[in-house]
Amino acid sequence: MRSHYCGTLRKEHIDQEVTLCGWVDRRRDHGGVIFLDLRDRDGIVQVVFDPDTEEHFQRADKVRSEFVLQVKGRVRARTESTVNPNMATGEIEVLGKELEILNSSETPPFQLDTHTDVGEDVRLRYRFLDLRRNDIADKLRLRSRITSILRNYLDSNGFLDIETPILTRATPEGARDYLVPSRTHAGKFFALPQSPQLFKQLLMVAGMDRYYQIAKCFRDEDLRADRQPEFTQIDLETSFMDQDEIMAITEGMIRELFQQVLNVDLGDLPRMSYAEAMLRFGSDRPDLRIPLELTDVEDLMQQVDFKVFNGPANDPKGRVAALKVPGGAKLSRKEIDEYTKFVGIYGAKGLAWIKVNELAKGVEGLQSPILKFMPDDIVMQMMERLAVADGDIIFFGADKTSVVNEALGALRVKLGEDLNMIEREWAPLWVVDFPMFEEIDGGWTSLHHPFTAPTCSPEELEANPGAALSKAYDLVLNGTELGGGSIRIHKSDMQQAVFRILGIGPEEADEKFGFLLDALKYGCPPHGGLAFGLDRIVMLMTGAKSIRDVIAFPKTQTAACLMTDAPGVVESKQLTELNIRLRKTEEKQG
Amino acid sequence: MRSHYCGTLRKEHIDQEVTLCGWVDRRRDHGGVIFLDLRDRDGIVQVVFDPDTEEHFQRADKVRSEFVLQVKGRVRARTESTVNPNMATGEIEVLGKELEILNSSETPPFQLDTHTDVGEDVRLRYRFLDLRRNDIADKLRLRSRITSILRNYLDSNGFLDIETPILTRATPEGARDYLVPSRTHAGKFFALPQSPQLFKQLLMVAGMDRYYQIAKCFRDEDLRADRQPEFTQIDLETSFMDQDEIMAITEGMIRELFQQVLNVDLGDLPRMSYAEAMLRFGSDRPDLRIPLELTDVEDLMQQVDFKVFNGPANDPKGRVAALKVPGGAKLSRKEIDEYTKFVGIYGAKGLAWIKVNELAKGVEGLQSPILKFMPDDIVMQMMERLAVADGDIIFFGADKTSVVNEALGALRVKLGEDLNMIEREWAPLWVVDFPMFEEIDGGWTSLHHPFTAPTCSPEELEANPGAALSKAYDLVLNGTELGGGSIRIHKSDMQQAVFRILGIGPEEADEKFGFLLDALKYGCPPHGGLAFGLDRIVMLMTGAKSIRDVIAFPKTQTAACLMTDAPGVVESKQLTELNIRLRKTEEKQG
Known part of the structure; x- marks a missing residue:
């Protein structure tokens, strides 16, 4: 039905007769001619109809946005003044000779040709239109390419693609299972897998040696912004390989992926122990793009007569840490109040701070509501340890270790983003030596x-x-856990x-x-493996803001599909066959 | 942990030091030395331990079948008399120097090293052991390779791999859905997809142009031998392609697959209309390996004074057809009785027959209980039409058209198999022009x-x-429908x-x-597509007898997994969260 994709036409096609199929992206009348921007998967090309081709000109006059057309015409150069350097096909246009309307279209419920801001509900309701927008379509195209590169890497490294069941038994991941009532075994239920964990281990017992699967996984949890009820893992497992070998082969996969898709060389990934990551970054998935670190000061605070600090400092389960932010002294009181609220989300009861205005003046050159609680020599020892400079601000966390880590870990990332401190685009690392x-x-x-x-x-x-x-290892990229795995008990x-x-x-x-x-x-056999979150990888690599933007038909935060209106009501006959019945509303209310 | 896979060692490795990992397939003492057949994914190699390596010899003495070992040793040629031409590694052996027992094994519940006939229940219960058997493992390996070839073909033809939801709305395929109660939407249910049909059509509306997915599909049906509750489709859909183009691109895929995997050139696939297939073979998935055909004789039977024949012959919804079987006159009365029973399964009320003993003698040379009901000239006209020869038998079907087609269609295949009439290994074809x-x-x-x-x-x-x-098309191979599709309504x-x-x-x-x-x-846009049953393709290509042999973790005929004991009982708390309850047993009995 066509000779070329619209988006592929270039100067070298000039004078060729082409047949194109696609959607009307835009239609304009100008100087007695009709300009149609015709769009297909590969891009947009301008088609011109002039009144010489009367019958087809008249049809072109009738078409509207999102009509589906088949166009025959000849490629010709645009005049110099009409060349559009922002369009891949901008040096040429197609002089239309024949036009067939393959289908008409009502006016779409939202504009597709611009970045009109539409509510996500409408976009999800009309997902088949939303997907026509180039930014979403590009992400799905890239997802397909990413999947293909990953598969080829694993295929060529001897991994076998083996499917594991979707109708299975509850898995031990600990989240809530989706259940499927069995018709043939009354009163019993299948569970949808939270991961193929046990099956892939059994495949190693079976001698399959190297397994992989791009596997659908399911968790019935209350959804946060970056979660979906069903998500996709790149799941792999190998036998007779130690931790270093497994990390090397999967690191190679991620490196290859970034090289091929983004032309980025991630280099050798650094490794950091869990303990070090918590100590320096307050997180087991540190965002290393941000040049801020926590520093322990609890030894200094043990003697201080200030309960907020000396309590946690003397508690074996407590921590007192400082986060130095170069240039942060410019933060206003109001901004600091906002950050205090922010760390409150993570359970911190306050956010102490010291601004370094003029270090040469000693304690006099510092500014803080808490200075009065601390001896000057302790304060100056701390300044020395933190190697502060004029213009810095220091934030403190003093609480249970977990609260300090979470609060300061999150604050570190937020400050890094707010103050534009992100130093490089990609910062991957392995986190290892986790506690069992x-x-x-x-x-x-x-x-x-x-x-x-x-x-x-x-x-x-x-x-x-x-x-x-444990022999566990997580791969972290820009503060997001891409995936993780471990050597298993054999x-x-x-x-x-x-x-x-x-x-x-x-x-x-x-x-x-x-x-x-x-x-x-x-x-x-001795074995181990790993699973990566495909949705997250695609999200990071495409710069998507939401995981929903990298999934063709995502669900809402309440786990519904607005397009198909799933979940839906079913006939009571079906429930009878499945040996279940609905709870009565009264019972639920009671 | 290893330098080579066991099965890859050959003469060119002689004198190399190797490290192997694998399972003890067999252990023998012979002349004071210990022979271990060590097995891994790639095959088996013989390892010899002699008493010179005392510590390791003693360990080798302790190992039993299915122990997991790491062995270091040197590859050496076998003596001429001990070369084993039936083994890929049969020209060499490994002189073991070090042996480490990585894991021990209890005696497996069934023998793995022979084709011991074990009940399928035990095999499925211990599937992780059953998969160690080479014949099953080979099938899964080939399945992985088949999948990879299909994906590469589709990738290189511009198809995008796009995932569609598993938690979705009931699809219109008509079989029973598996349902998943929604926790967040009380009283509502997701359905597991019977196919991604509607989603792939919506992807075409979305302008994705070419979609594919190796997709899990689900049907809650009472299982026949070749069905599973979850099965896998190679699912594809394209826009702006007509029927011929879609058939050509998918035919290319199947041809490529057979070429690469089996080195078989399927050639150009013939096409046959539904009407012709029913007329000549009584089936819309004719097995063309068998050189037998149905011939309509109802015009001849309309006048015959024999109700069994003239009833259907005069009924517009009836059919009278003959199936000539060369050499079939040798069938005994008992065998014919068996075939009569066989067609009874398909609703045929009997199976009339005529044996051609000596055609030169005219009707005298024929043998049949029904000759007396038919005028001689009609009989001889029929013989001429059927071009019979001495030694043939002719079977008849006379009933509703659907009964005749099903009964004689099945009989044709059965006779072809029983009488070894299968002419070639692979007989693919397209069936087209189906009724709407x-x-x-x-x-x-x-x-x-x-x-x-x-x-x-x-x-x-x-x-x-x-x-x-309709613009539908099915691809049939050896009497099995591999898949089918259609141009869709747009x-x-x-x-x-x-x-x-x-x-x-x-x-x-x-x-x-x-x-x-x-x-x-x-x-x-105008669009169409196709879906192939992956399990069936793998089954045919590996010569598997059951679909369960090409699925890693299949379910039984009652839709249960004997290994994980799924489906299972769940806690009532879970049901409460899902707003459902079990039906009481009394209600079910009532």
């Missing part, structure tokens, strides 16, 4: 998942769970030790993971 | 789906729905005409497909 467990309400919880291998023996692990490190005794520490009794373990424990008995 | 509708219980039903475009105008369609042909008036014929009122249409009807209003 964290203590929550007096019990131990896995920091990753219960199949992550520790660096020590089962005996050492049980002797001191809090000290144990021996029964270790897996049982972990279950004991987590308080999962033999019965529960057998009930939940019996098949995995079975599998460990029959020659499970 | 079939009449069921006095109403019209779409033969494909309600979005399939007819070859005529809306007016002609409504004037005579029964005569209308204009509102046509879509509404089809809905009217199907008895779908405006309200129901709006309720079910409102968003599609909306989309047709805003410049929907």
Whole structure:
């Protein structure tokens, strides 16, 4: 039906007869001629109809925005004054000879040809129109390309693409499962997978050696801005590879991706321990584009007669840290109040600060409501440790360690963005040496998942769970966790030790993971793997503001599809077949 | 952890030091030395430990089947008498120097190294062991390769890989949906897609131009041998291409696949109309490997005074057809009785036959219980039409057309197989020119789906729905439908005409497909597409007997996973959150 895509026509096509198909992006009358901007997947070209081709001119006169046309014509150079350097096809135009209207269009509910600001609800309701906008369409095109590059890399590295089930058993990720009632097994339910974790481990037990899958995963959670009920992982697992080898092969994949798509060389990715990341950046996914760091000052604050500081400083679970912001002394009282509110989101009860106006004057040259609570020599020791200069501001966090880290970690990123301190476009790193467990309400919880291998023996692990490190690794880019993984436990005794520490009794373990424990008995190889969030990678690489912009048919924050009106009401006959019924409204209200 | 895969070692590696990882496939003592067959994904190699390496020899002595080992050693030639030509690595062996036991194994519940016949239940329960068997593992490896070839073909032809939702609204395929209760929208349900049909059409409306996806699809049906609750489609859709172009590009894909994987040139695929396929083979997916055809004889039977034949012959909805089987006169009475039972499955009330013993003798040379009911000249006219020869048998079908087609169509295939008449390995073809509708219980039903475009105008369609042909096309291979598709309706008036014929009122249409009807209003391009069943393609190409053999973790015929024990019981708290409850057992029994 066509000889060329609209967007591909260039000077070298001049004098060629072409057949094009596409949508009317814009239609103008000018000097007795009709100009149609014809749009297809590859771009836009200008088509001109003059009254010489009477029948077709008259048709061209009738077309409106978003009509679908087939146009035959001849490519010709534009006159010098009408060349449009902002258009890829701007040096040429097509002199239309024949025009067929393949379909008409009503006036769309919102403009597509400009960056008109439309409410997201309308955009999602008419997603099939929203996707015609170049900025969204480009993102989906790039997503397809990213997927293809990733697959080719994994294919050529011997990974097998293996599908794992969608209708499966509840997985142990800990989020809420989507459930699917079984018709043939009354009263029982499938769960949609939160990840293919157990299946990929079983594929290693099965000797598949290297597995990957671009896998749909599901979590029924209350959605934050960057979450969707269904999301996509690049999921991989290998046998007989140690942590360094797995990190190297996946690092190679990400490097290749950035090279091919963005022509960016990420270089060798630095590695940082979890402990160092928390200490210096208050986060296990530090944004290294921002040249700000936390500095511990609790040793200095232990003696100070100021409860806000000396309390946390003397608490083994507390932390007192300072964040120096060069040039920050210019922040107004009002701006500081805003940042105080901001750290409040993370549980900080206040935000102490010191401005360095003129260091040469000693404490006199500093400005802060808290100076009066601290001896001058402590203050000056701190200034020395922080290597301050005139014009700096120092913010303080003093609280439970987790509160200080979260609050100052977030403040660091916010200040970096607000004060335009971002130094480079891409700052990837590996975070390693995670703790195996964290203590929550007096019990131990896995920091990753219960199949992550520790660096020590089962005996050492049980002797001191809090000290144990895991063979886990996260890949962080610009403060976003792109993905993570670990070496898995491949021996029964270790897996049982972990279950004991987590308080999962033999019965529960057998009930939940019996098949995995079975599998460990029959020659499970050493193995490990990783999963990347594809949506997030695409989001970062396309500069999208929302994950919804890189998904063809996303759901809203209440997990609904405005276009198809899903979820929907179903017939009671269907529920009967599934052996379920709706709860009565009264019960819910009661 | 290793330098080579076991199965890759050859003569050129002789004298190299290698490190291997894998499973003990077999362990033998022989003449004071220990032979270990070490297996990994790529194959098996023989490793020899002799008592010189005392510590490692002793370890080798302890290993059992399915232990996981790391072995260091030197590749050496086997002596001439011990070369094993049946093994890819059979010219060499590895003289083991170091052995590390990476994991032990209990005795597996079934033998893995032989083709021991194990019940499928046990195999599915221990799928992680079953997958270690080479014949199953090979199929999954080939599946991965097939997927990769298909993707590369589609990528290089400008198709974009776009994911469509799994949590969606009921699709109109007509089978039973799997439902997912919504937590945030009480009383409402998502459906898992039976296919991405509507989404891919909307992607065309969105201007994506060429879409593909290797898509999971779901149908909650009572399972036949070759069905699974979740299955995989190669799903594609294009804009601005006519039927011939779409068939050409997908035919190219299948041809490329067979060329690359099996080194088979399928050549140009023949095309056959639905009408011809039904007439000659009684099936719209004829197995052309079998050189048997149906021949209509109803004109001859209209006058015959034999009710079994002249009834259907005079019924416009009846058919009388003959199936000539060369060499079939040797079939015994007992065998014929079996075939009579066989056609009974398809509703045939009997199976008349004539054996041609000695044609030169005329009717005297024929043998059949039905000859007495037919005039000799009619019989001989029929013999002439069928061009019979001595030794042939002719079977007859006389009934409603659909019964005759199904019964003789199936009999044709069965006889072809039983009598070893299969002429070639691969017989692909396109079936085209399907009817738009079939009449069921006095109403019209779409033969494909309600979005399939007819070859005529809306007016002609409504004037005579029964005569209308569609722009649908199925690709058939060896009697199996690999996939099919159609040009879709892209204009509102046509879509509404089809809905009217199907008895779908405006309200129901709006309720079910409102968003599609909306989309047709805003410049929907001419488009069409196709979906192939990936599982079936892999099954045919690997010669698998069951679809379960080409799926890593399949479900049983009652839609259960014996390994993970899914579906499972869930906590009542979860159901409460989902606003549903189980039906009481009494209610079900009541």
